[in-house]
Amino acid sequence: PCLEIPVHEIVGTTIEKIERQGKYIVFRLSGGRSLIVHLLAFFTR
16 A cells, blocks of 8 residues: 655655664654654565
């Protein structure tokens, strides 16, 4: 599945930290938010 994020929610956001947790990459964003990406998403297309 694909998730679309409205542009106005991304503009001005910075990545403060990137970490790996098992099968996921977690992007810690400014404002206390996180973006979680499943690693298999990179290899199944």
